[in-house]
Amino acid sequence: MNPTVAAASVIAAALAVGLAAIGPGVGQGTLLEKLLTCALIEARSCERFRLLSLNCSDEDLRGWYHKFMVAEAEHYRMFLDLANQYFGKDKTRFRWQEYLTAEAEIMKNLETRGDRMH
Numbered sequence: 001m002n003p004t005v006a007a008a009s010v011i012a013a014a015l016a017v018g019l020a021a022i023g024p025g026v027g028q029g030t031l032l033e034k035l036l037t038c039a040l041i042e043a044r045s046c047e048r049f050r051l052l053s054l055n056c057s058d059e060d061l062r063g064w065y066h067k068f069m070v071a072e073a074e075h076y077r078m079f080l081d082l083a084n085q086y087f088g089k090d091k092t093r094f095r096w097q098e099y100l101t102a103e104a105e106i107m108k109n110l111e112t113r114g115d116r117m118h
């Protein structure tokens with residue numbers, strides 16, 4: 001496995017575990033929780049692909065990563081749009097902010113390593 005992909009997988013796993021610790025329903029349970037968890041995963045995937053698209057030494061791969069970045073951005077927006085549609089903008093915005101706050105705390109406590117992108 002590509003070391004960058006492996007590092008991203010480790011981070012994703014740490015994030016999933018960390019978010020699960022902030023309360024019931026994260027990543028499971030209600031549709032809102034599922035949609036927001038998916039939105040967060042897609043948003044961070046988008047960011048990782050952006051970094052790869054800008055910094056990969058292989059020109060062909062840069063283009064490939066760029067396409068994935070765009071796709072992941074669309075997925076991120078789709079999940080948030082669905083949350084807004086089914087649960088309203090205020091409720092979605094409030095819970096989304098809770099996710100972002102929790103994520104920021106998780107990231108503060110992650111060990112800094114050279115093979116991580118996030």
Ligand SMILES: [Fe+2]
Nearest residue numbers: 042071072075
């Ligand atoms: Fe995606």
